[in-house]
Amino acid sequence: MTTDAHTISAASAHENAGTVPSTPASSTLSLRLPEHKVERRAVGWWALQSFLLCAPVLAATIVAYVWWEAARSWLILAVIGAVMLLVVGVIVEPLWRYRVHRWETTAEAVYARSGWLVREWRAAPLSRVQTVDALRGPLEQLLGLSTLRVTTASSYGAIDIGGLDHQRAARLAQDLTEITQQIPGDAT
Structure with a gap:
């Protein structure tokens, strides 16, 4: 948890459609859960980012598995790990981030x-x-x-x-x- 101040003077606790209120209030609020979620489309954005990072790793492990016959016994573990990384990055991470952001x-x-x-x-x-x-x-x-x-x-x-x-x-x-x-x- 990082903050520029431990206690922050804030305007109203609720805002209108994400716009910034123009009238300051005298109430003092400490660090709290922000009110708005990000757009649902952000899930697709995060999934695409993860896919673009993880898919080349999976492709490289598959190519190595196919071409390097002597190392197949341990490369299968690398392929399985890359698949798991891709699944977590494309499915789990974006949905979890949407709940947090x-x-x-x-x-x-x-x-x-x-x-x-x-x-x-x-x-x-x-x-x-x-x-x-x-x-x-x-x-x-x-x-x-x-x-x-x-x-x-x-x-x-x-x-x-x-x-x-x-x-x-x-x-x-x-x-x-x-x-x-x-x-x-x-x-x-």
Whole structure:
């Protein structure tokens, strides 16, 4: 669990359709479960990523098994391991990640929880935000998704919220940029 502050002042506990509220509230919230799930299409995005990483490993082990007759007795274990890796990466990991990944933005902070085996739970006060970007890799473009990257003054690095609808991510980036420009200081 990483956070830029132990306690964060936040606006309302609920947000309207993922947009950033403009009126700050006086309530204080600690690190909590963010409200919104990522898009369901993110499951396909994560499955494709795993497939593109694991399929070549499986193909290489199968080719080695077929061509290297003297080593077949132990290469079958490598093939079985590669199949298991592919199944876990394409089926188990994406579904598990979908259950874990959450995000929320308020007029005071950005909250994110991500991961599957190792979970990261972060909150960043908007007063520490330096840049806000909406990123789209090739697979994300194919599925209509984006990653919202919020770079803070923290030495730990940016908060990435992957698996957002590309229009929502662009709107959030614009809204967060406008809010952070109104906060006095230099975000350091």
